[in-house]
Amino acid sequence: MVKPPPVSRWKCVVAYDGGPFNGWQSQEGGNTIQDLIEKQLKRIFDRQIRIEGSGRTDSGVHAHAQVFHFDAAWTHGPEKLRKALHTGLPRSIRLKSIRRVRADFHARFDAKGKIYRYHLNLGEADPFEVNYCWSLNRELDWPAVQAAAKIMRGKHDFWAFSGENDRTYETTVRHLRRLDVKRAGRRVTFTFEADGFLYKMVRSLTGALVNVGLGKLTPAEVADLLKSRRRIPTVVTAPPQGLFMVRVIY
Incomplete structure (x- = not known):
């Protein structure tokens, strides 16, 4: 029996032009940064994955370096994961970095400031x-x-x-x-x-x-x-x- 790959926590830094979107936080209608990233994660992993952001930004607000995390089993390295996410995201949303972090890291609660x-x-x-x-x-x-x-x-x-x-x-x-x-x-x-x-x-x-x-x-x-x-x-x-x-x- 093949042992399933371990689940890791991934810390991501994302930049986006907030103009076309209804803010960061998921909401009915789906045109938010969080909704679009989660939609692409579902395509990659074939299951719903919830991401946790460092905080929300309103409709029309931009980000050079918003931070979020999620948990998933991925064995192909962070750069391939970044590219996989980009294939289904508009060019106004770009992942600047992705890396494995400790299991208890939290994008929001570990933040010391913004x-x-x-x-x-x-x-x-x-x-x-x-x-x-x-x-x-x-x-x-x-x-x-x-x-x-x-x-x-x-x-x-x-x-x-x-x-x-x-x-x-x-x-x-x-x-x-x-x-x-x-x-x-x-x-x-x-x-x-x-x-x-x-x-x-x-x-x-x-x-x-x-x-x-x-x-x-x-x-x-x-x-x-x-x-x-x-x-x-x-x-x-x-x-x-x-x-x-x-x-x-x-």
């Missing part, structure tokens, strides 16, 4: 950039934006900068370890690093920073929001196409 980057264009973005940034076509008060970013850094209750779905979390306190704001001409990049992020937190922080720059919100009001745990209309959610998941930290 890095996101948001791209803003203060001018009118060209046709090749418009799907990957927020084309604001406005000038911002740069010192005010920097002052508000300084206030946001650190450990705070970010309830006022989260989406409705996260209001039931056990805690909405997060440590925003890094918030860099860099400008090159008309292009602005916000880089966020934290031990974790609430639902729509990065896009809400970005929207607040933009409104500070437009004079609709003050740095002092940002500080008050972090203390008061109340969301106001001037904390807008930035459009999804400018947001990229850059790295999951383990």
Whole structure:
């Protein structure tokens, strides 16, 4: 009797253009990154395999390095598995790496933090950039934006900068370890690093920073929001196409 091959846990790093899809997380309708990867895994292994991601990204949000894991018996090496997955995935989803990991590795629960980057264009973005940034076509008060970013850094209750779905979390306190704001001409990049992020937190922080720059919100009001745990209309959610998941930290 032939002994079946052992089941291994596989850690995968995937990049995707989120524009054509309904986000990362599986949902009815099937047009999500998770659904498409699981569909191809079923073709390869002839059984349903569930993948576990490091976290979700919303519809239209992109990723340079989302991480997920799954369990399967595969004896042909990681590179052949990567190629097998690519045969059934659109070119807007590419596996950057696949490797065997310890059996108790978990893409979500082992993560120590994440890095996101948001791209803003203060001018009118060209046709090749418009799907990957927020084309604001406005000038911002740069010192005010920097002052508000300084206030946001650190450990705070970010309830006022989260989406409705996260209001039931056990805690909405997060440590925003890094918030860099860099400008090159008309292009602005916000880089966020934290031990974790609430639902729509990065896009809400970005929207607040933009409104500070437009004079609709003050740095002092940002500080008050972090203390008061109340969301106001001037904390807008930035459009999804400018947001990229850059790295999951383990």
